[in-house]
Amino acid sequence: MSESNWGPSASRMPQENRQDSASFHEPVLRTELLDFLQPGPKQLYLDATVGGGGHARQILEACDDCLLLAVDRDPEALSVAETALSDFKDRVRFLHGRFEIASEDIEVHDRGLDGAFLDLGVSSYQLDSDSRGFTFRRGVALDMRMDTSQGHDARRFLADASETQLTSVFRDFGEEPKARRLAREIVKRRMTSPLETSDDLVAALRVALGRSLSPQDKARIFQAVRIAVNEEVESLQMALPAIREVLNDGAVLVVIAYHSIEDRIVKNAFRDWSKSCICPPKIPLCTCRGRALGKTLTKRPVRPHPGEVETNGRARSARMRAWRRAA
Ligand SMILES: C[S@@+](CC[C@H](N)C(=O)[O-])C[C@H]1O[C@@H](n2cnc3c(N)ncnc32)[C@H](O)[C@@H]1O
Structure with missing residues (x-):
């Protein structure tokens, strides 16, 4: 060169x-x-x-x-x-x-x-821009790919990952004590309608945790999905x-x-x-x-x-x- x-x-x-x-x-x-x-x-x-x-x-x-x-x-x-x-x-x-x-x-x-x-x-x-779909702000279409030219986005990940995979992603990358419960909730919800937006993921998290959510709760779970989507x-x-x-x-x-x-x-x-x-x-x-x-x-x-x-x-x-x- x-x-x-x-x-x-x-x-x-x-x-x-x-x-x-x-x-x-x-x-x-x-x-x-x-x-x-x-x-x-x-x-x-x-x-x-x-x-x-x-x-x-x-x-x-x-x-x-x-x-x-x-x-x-x-x-x-x-x-x-x-x-x-x-x-x-x-x-x-x-x-x-x-x-x-x-x-x-x-x-x-x-x-x-x-x-x-x-x-x-x-x-x-990347975090602040709604179009990139990393944020838990309301009404954002989930994407989270750093490389938008290839790979599967967060919607596809939440649709395809097994309950076991989801559990380990939330536990290992999000340090979420209720990881299994959240994984189960996602699998249950996606049987009737896919998780498409930040609101869908936040709603599943709220049910799994059984309480109102702090920004930190959401940030940990969105971070976990991001790490998995990008195979970081x-x-x-x-x-x-x-x-x-x-x-x-x-x-x-x-x-x-x-x-x-x-x-x-x-x-x-x-x-x-x-x-x-x-x-x-x-x-x-x-x-x-x-x-x-x-x-x-x-x-x-x-x-x-x-x-x-x-x-x-x-x-x-x-x-x-x-x-x-x-x-
Ligand atoms: C924390 S930012 C870097 C900011 C940069 N140091 C600056 O001064 O603006 C991380 C950047 O790394 C890129 N990135 C993350 N993982 C990567 C990977 N596996 N290969 C290449 N780029 C990656 C992201 O797309 C993002 O632009």
């Missing part, structure tokens, strides 16, 4: 619904990201969740002539990021797809990444080792998670990669790789300081972890 390929590939991006980066999403832990990545000249970085381009801008501004590969599975986000980053157009290349698509890129294969970043979950725009856990599990493999020696991988399940996956991956021996304890002689692949840089996750949470409520649950590939 030659440098002439750097810049926007606008033809693949929808032009409607454009808006500016700041109203799209307020990036969290920006200074902390730069502290870990330390962007340098002529280096190649990956932002695997470019969203509205806020973090990407931080990286590009921090170095004179570094390059950034900007990935997102949401075509609408890529369109916004392209506009937001137009003043860096010779240094950014956009790719539509899941995080791991970056590890299949020819240039990334040839020269390796000098740093990579994942800011997991959804953007404020599976995608992260696949992407972490794929991205690790294309990091150059000494390069840093930084991940921000907003959910304990995702944070645990990141923590465990970084811990395993930092061990020199991964043989089962019963094996007397080491038969594995016998060396650590790198080092975890964050004993505990980095959390936003109270000032940041005050101005950006969505920062509250953010946890940043970083890992450096061995030199």
Whole structure:
């Protein structure tokens, strides 16, 4: 891949619904990201969740002539990021797809990444926009796909998933104590009419919980469905080792998670990669790789300081972890 390929590939991006980066999403832990990545000249970085381009801008501004590969599975986000980053157009290349698509890129294969970043979950725009169907506000058609160009939406998920699947989604991703009862209620309701809107899902939840609902009750269940619809856990599990493999020696991988399940996956991956021996304890002689692949840089996750949470409520649950590939 030659440098002439750097810049926007606008033809693949929808032009409607454009808006500016700041109203799209307020990036969290920006200074902390730069502290870990330390962007340098002529280096190649990956932002695997470019969203509205806020973090990407931080990286590009921090170095004179570094390059950034900007990935997102949401075509609408890529369109916004392209506009937001137009003043860096010779240094950014956009790719539509899941995080791991970056590890299949020819240039990334040839020269390796000098740093990579994942800011997991959804953007404020996705959450706040009725047309995307993530919200529990009234009268919204359920969709919840980050990539609107493919896959099954939330309506289809609620229509097709078995009672057992629904129970584990609500229990594991929503930490809902009455997960089984909610799953049963959904299965009962969909026999007479499909769950199509936010109101349908909220009504099922109200019956299952047997009381009036707080915004947190609804948020947990809508989040659980979103994680399932987008296969977020599976995608992260696949992407972490794929991205690790294309990091150059000494390069840093930084991940921000907003959910304990995702944070645990990141923590465990970084811990395993930092061990020199991964043989089962019963094996007397080491038969594995016998060396650590790198080092975890964050004993505990980095959390936003109270000032940041005050101005950006969505920062509250953010946890940043970083890992450096061995030199
Ligand atoms: C929290 S937002 C990122 C915001 C971004 N850092 C910014 O400054 O605007 C998460 C973004 O990641 C994207 N995303 C989530 N999971 C993804 C995946 N598996 N592959 C690619 N993009 C993903 C979402 O579509 C969303 O745009």
